[in-house]
Amino acid sequence: MLQRLLSTIALTSALLFSVTTFASLKVGDQAPDFTMKGSDGKTYSLSDYKGKQNVVLAWFPKAFTSGCTIECKSLAENGHLLKEFNAQYFMASTDDASDNERFAQETKADFPLLSDPEGEVADAYDVSFMGYAKRHTFYIDKTGKIVMIDKNVRPAKSAEDMAKYMKMLSFEVVSD
Incomplete structure (x- = not known):
């Protein structure tokens, strides 16, 4: 009986691992569409940018933590470098919208921080880890491809x- 239980557990684990492996996003895949609330109160969807702008989606683990504060301030203080491109850039986390709104204010973010409190988008992007998002950045072209x-x-x-x-990815430069 114990042997059968252990075999069942091993098989279930192997199946779960293989499903996770196949579910991982890779370069060339279509990016999963998302709709998330921004720190500015607006709602953003990837599909809104299709055919118009590239999108950079920078996932971060948790508002108000050291590394995330440093990253958000880097983007806020050096946004002029990013605004040279025809791209919409976001930071995103599994924090509540109210937390990201306060975090954006504290770090003087002049770009939207997106909230995915249920973790559904984080799951779709394969960045979910124990209720937080891994610090991964996705570069998505105008066709929606990663x-x-x-x-x-x-x-x-x-x-x-x-x-x-x-x-390097030849994102279109915005002309003056």
């Missing part, structure tokens, strides 16, 4: 790195 996933985000250099990657 063209890069940065899993090694450096919070203090986040804006500089985003600008470098947008240039």
Whole structure:
């Protein structure tokens, strides 16, 4: 009986692991559409930008924590580097909208912080981990295709790195 139970547990674990492995997003995949509330009170959907703008979606674990504060301030203080491109950039977390609104105010974020308190979008992007989001940044082209996933985000250099990657990915430069 114990042997059968252990075999069932092993098989279930293997099936769950294989489903997770196949569910992982990769470069070339269509980005999952999302609709999330922003720190500015507006609602944002990926589909709103299709055919118009590239989108950069930077997931972060938790508002008001050290690394996330550093990353958000990097984007707020160096947003001029990002605004050179025809791209909408967001930070996103599983925090409540009210927390992200206060966090955006505290860090002087001049861009939307998106909230996914139920974690459904984080799950779709395969960044969910124990109720938080992993610090991964998705670069999505105008067709909705994922063209890069940065899993090694450096919070203090986040804006500089985003600008470098947008240039490397040939994101359209906004003309003056």
